[in-house]
Amino acid sequence: MTLQLRVYVPEHPLIKHWLAVARDAGTPSVLFKTAMTELGRWLSYEATRTWLPTMPTTLQTPLAQADGTLIDPEVPIGVVPILRAGLALLDGVQHILPIASTYHLGLVRNEETLEPSCYLNKLPQKFHPQTRILILEPMLATGGSIMMAMEILTQRGIDPTLVRIVSVVAAPPALKKLSEHYPSLNIYTAIIDEGLNNRGYIVPGLGDAGDRAFGT
Numbered sequence: 001m002t003l004q005l006r007v008y009v010p011e012h013p014l015i016k017h018w019l020a021v022a023r024d025a026g027t028p029s030v031l032f033k034t035a036m037t038e039l040g041r042w043l044s045y046e047a048t049r050t051w052l053p054t055m056p057t058t059l060q061t062p063l064a065q066a067d068g069t070l071i072d073p074e075v076p077i078g079v080v081p082i083l084r085a086g087l088a089l090l091d092g093v094q095h096i097l098p099i100a101s102t103y104h105l106g107l108v109r110n111e112e113t114l115e116p117s118c119y120l121n122k123l124p125q126k127f128h129p130q131t132r133i134l135i136l137e138p139m140l141a142t143g144g145s146i147m148m149a150m151e152i153l154t155q156r157g158i159d160p161t162l163v164r165i166v167s168v169v170a171a172p173p174a175l176k177k178l179s180e181h182y183p184s185l186n187i188y189t190a191i192i193d194e195g196l197n198n199r200g201y202i203v204p205g206l207g208d209a210g211d212r213a214f215g216t
């Protein structure tokens with residue numbers, strides 16, 4: 001099988017800057033939240049570059065007729081933040097995609113087995129087959145949560161080739177699982193880290209993204 005999984009790490013100074021702020025253990029919760037909002041904004045800007053459906057139009061400027069391009073309103077666009085930590089990216093994403101629907105998905109991992117379970121699912125039973133989905137999952141660690149999210153989404157009609165994942169820190173175990181099961185996926189992340197510790201945390205990572213974003 002040819003693996004086509006594409007993991008993009010955009011070389012943008014703003015992404016690097018906000019990643020450094022988020023990683024610093026001395027960053028207080030309110031600034032951490034700002035860093036995640038900015039990372040959500042710039043990573044989703046990169047992720048939507050070749051993914052948003054467009055349509056040609058002609059328009060009248062004050063001086064003459066001109067050709068233009070609009071976002072196609074007929075193609076549904078959905079944003080799926082994986083709670084809790086995915087919520088920290090949402091504000092930035094909504095700035096650039098105000099027309100998207102937001103479908104919350106609450107997944108929690110058991111701290112002993114590291115297995116996820118779903119406690120909230122606001123997805124429709126069936127999606128339009130052309131729906132574009134942006135999944136917000138800041139920490140791609142063991143891959144348990146993102147694999148569960150992908151399973152739920154594909155069962156409801158989502159085509160993996162139309163999915164983009166926005167992450168902040170990605171680790172090899174999650175990328176390996178995704179590439180084996182969903183080789184056509186596109187992932188946008190601020191950095192790929194070395195690996196996980198024995199509690200399933202990414203090292204060096206940024207700690208518990210949910211706790212840091214929500215001050216718990």
Ligand code: URA
Pocket residue numbers: 085139141200201202203205206207208209210
């Ligand atoms: N979830 C987090 O918030 N941090 C990690 O390092 C791994 C999973």
